Amino acid sequence: MQPFTTLTGIAAPMPAANVDTDKIIPARFLKTIARTGLGKSLFANMRYREDGSENPDFVLNQDPYRKAEVLIAYENFGCGSSREHAPWALLDFGIRCVIAPDFADIFHNNCFKNGILPVRLPREVCETLIEDAKLGANARITVDLERQVVVRPNGEEIPFRIDEFRRHLLLNGLDDIGQTLQHAPAIDGYEARQKAAQPWLYA
Template identity: 65%
Template sequence: MDKFDKLSGVAAPLPLVNVDTDMIIPKQFLKTIKRSGLGVNLFDEMRYQDDGSENPDFVLNRPAYREAQILVAGENFGCGSSREHAPWALLDFGIRCVIAPSFADIFHNNCFKNGILPITLPQEQVDALMAEAEKGSNARIEVDLESQTVTASDGTRYPFEVDSFRKHCLLNGLDDIALTLEKSSRIASFETEADAQRPWV
């Protein structure tokens, strides 16, 4: 998992509430267990028209937001089923941070496990950042995980809270597997001792 420390760039505005995981990545794209290749189908039903062409009105199809790494969204983002493909699709597209007034719990947890920082801010602060994001390439938002701040292009800073353990994992690029491997020497010692004590196992 890639480390997350600072992120600066254009944020895409998605002023919708209750964006569920089926909107993020529709069920027909859940056949794979690979984490790559899902970005092309992110927000598929909103992003493409019936003939397969891009919907020019959808935010991520607009020139200013095609490379967006930050998404500013409405409350209860990531609700619905618990599919881990949702953060996979966001990450594969290039989204490393989602800012919203609230998140569904399972989606929130899955983001941290996949290197995405979900930031919860009060509605009025999200509204201000949404207005900032709507300026497109004329405005850049900076996210600093170490200082736990979001800074708008006018210099306004918004502090956010994050669990200290999850912050440690993101700053160091540690997913569940990497956390286990940090204890590999202790695991090896246990296995050696167990083999000596129970050679018949």
């Protein structure tokens, strides 16, 4: 998993509440278990018309937001079903951070497992950041996980808090497998002792 330390990039404004996981990645795209290739289907029902052409009114179809790395929305982002494909699709598109007043619990947890930083900030702060984001490429924002601040284009720093253990995992790029591999020497040692004491288990 790619570590998340400091990100400076374009933020896409999505002033909507209750953006559910079926909007993020519609159910018809859940046939795959691969984590890559889903970016093209992110927000498919809003990004594309029935004939498959792009909807020019949707923010991610507009320059410079095609290259957005931050998404700013309102309350209850990621509600609905528990599909892990939702953070997979965001990450494959290039979104590394979502800022909202709050998140659905399972989506929130899945973000950390996939290298996406979900930042909770009050509604009024999100509204301010959305106005910043509407300035496009002239209004890049910085999300600094080490210092736990969001830096507006004007230099104002907005603090946020992340659980310390989850912060450690993101800073070091550790998913569930990565956490386990940190204990590889102890696991190898246990298996060696068990093999010597109970060789029939390895026959």
